[in-house]
Amino acid sequence: MIANINTSESITTIKDTTGNPAPLGLLGFGMTTIMLNLHNAGLIELDSMIMGMGIFVGGIAQLFAGVQEWKKNNTFGATAFTAYGSFWLSLVALWLIPKTAFGSSFKSSENAVAWYLLLWGLFTLFMFIGTLRLNRVLQTVFLSLTVLFFLLAISDFTGNSSLKIFAGYEGIFVGLSAFYGSMALVLNEIYGKEVLPMGTRTVSSS
Numbered sequence: 001m002i003a004n005i006n007t008s009e010s011i012t013t014i015k016d017t018t019g020n021p022a023p024l025g026l027l028g029f030g031m032t033t034i035m036l037n038l039h040n041a042g043l044i045e046l047d048s049m050i051m052g053m054g055i056f057v058g059g060i061a062q063l064f065a066g067v068q069e070w071k072k073n074n075t076f077g078a079t080a081f082t083a084y085g086s087f088w089l090s091l092v093a094l095w096l097i098p099k100t101a102f103g104s105s106f107k108s109s110e111n112a113v114a115w116y117l118l119l120w121g122l123f124t125l126f127m128f129i130g131t132l133r134l135n136r137v138l139q140t141v142f143l144s145l146t147v148l149f150f151l152l153a154i155s156d157f158t159g160n161s162s163l164k165i166f167a168g169y170e171g172i173f174v175g176l177s178a179f180y181g182s183m184a185l186v187l188n189e190i191y192g193k194e195v196l197p198m199g200t201r202t203v204s205s206s
Contacts, residue, residue, distance in 0.1 A: 021064070021072070021077070021081070022065065022182075025062050025066065025069070026179070027061070027182040028058050029178050033175030034171075034176065037168045037175060038168070040164055040165065040168030058085065058087075060085070063089075066082030076127075076130055087120060094113070110156045114156035115153075117150075118150070127142050128143050128146050135198040137177065137184065141181060144177060148170055
């Protein structure tokens with residue numbers, strides 16, 4: 001006797017109910033960028049307040065947002081927030097390491113910092129290309145950030161202090177753009193409608 005055995009497969013669908021990490025990442029980046037560029041513009045001193053923001057808000061908060069974006073299968077968000085979170089931590093390290101006993105002889109020259117900024121500018125340029133398929137706010141953030149990195153790099157290459165001050169004001173705009181994007185995402189989700197426009201890209205059907 002041959003027995004017929006019927007097997008059935010059950011498919012389990014997991015719904016993602018976690019919050020959107022992008023507002024936190026944009027907030028961490030935006031606020032810290034504003035504070036640093038207030039210094040670049042000559043309006044405030046570079047002190048522990050900016051360094052603290054760089055470590056905890058620009059650095060750790062963005063790393064956390066990047067990990068959450070990775071869990072949501074968002075390659076762009078994970079790459080951006082993790083990379084720029086690491087940028088802020090590395091920038092604070094560039095300031096603090098030469099202040100230590102073991103790192104006093106490793107202070108970076110302006111030329112070295114210029115190359116550092118130039119590489120970040122190139123990375124940001126490619127990320128900007130990615131935003132061309134996203135919304136206008138992110139396009140504004142990444143395009144203006146690309147310009148900021150290049151301005152700061154040129155300033156360090158040439159020693160032009162006036163250009164650095166100009167870059168500082170441009171950097172304040174960068175930070176405000178990211179801050180706006182963060183608040184737009186939060187408020188639009190809470191109210192269930194577009195309270196603050198993001199310039200969302202619409203794809204026409206062919």
